[in-house]
Amino acid sequence: MPSIFTRIVAGEIPAHKIAETDDYLAFLDVMPTAMGHTLVIPKKEIDYLFALDDELYMGLMAFAKKIATVIEKAIPCKRIGVAVIGLEVPHAHVHLIPLNSMGDMNFSHKLKPTQEELAATAEKIRSFL
Template sequence: MSSIFSKIVAGEIPSHKIAETDQYLAFLDVFPCAVGHTLVIPKKEIDYIFDLDDELYTGLMQFAKQIEPAIRKAIPCKRIGIAVVGLEVPHAHVHLIPMNSMSDMNFNNKLKISQEELAEIAAKIRSFL
């Protein structure tokens, strides 16, 4: 069965895309820890990040690194935190989370942001790519 992320890649579920290549996709988390919380995934569905082959893993991290400056410019913060948890969706992914304190990476404390606000945040981040 396809993961929710594979359904996003296939266009079956809408998302607030930040950037996309043939192999990778970055989009806003709809249940963010902080405003601008972005998920970066390989389009190929592989459950565990350390099961990615070296090329796909390295490419994922390079793609995330290209997205980070745009998030940092769009969302005032001290830095962008990176996390790989991998328990909530069986599809390898990286979290890029704007941070001003450690509590901004609390995965048990999710923000409620409207679809309209998410669209505005995504547009603002994309404007810095």
């Protein structure tokens, strides 16, 4: 059964996309820890980040760096935090989270933005690409 991220890549489930290439996709987390919280994934479904081959892994991290730079321009924050947990969705992914305090990385505290708020945030971030 495809992961929810694979279904997003296939267009079966809508997402607030930030950017994509042939190999990677960045989109907003629908239950962010902070506004602008973005997920960066390889389009190829591989469960564990460290199971990616070196080329795909390095490409993912380079893509994440590009997206983090854009988020930082769009969302007022002190820096962009990076987290790799990978337990909720069996598809390798990197969390990019705008940080103003350590509490912004608290995954037990989730915001519940509206679809309109997510759409506006995605548009703002994309405007800096």
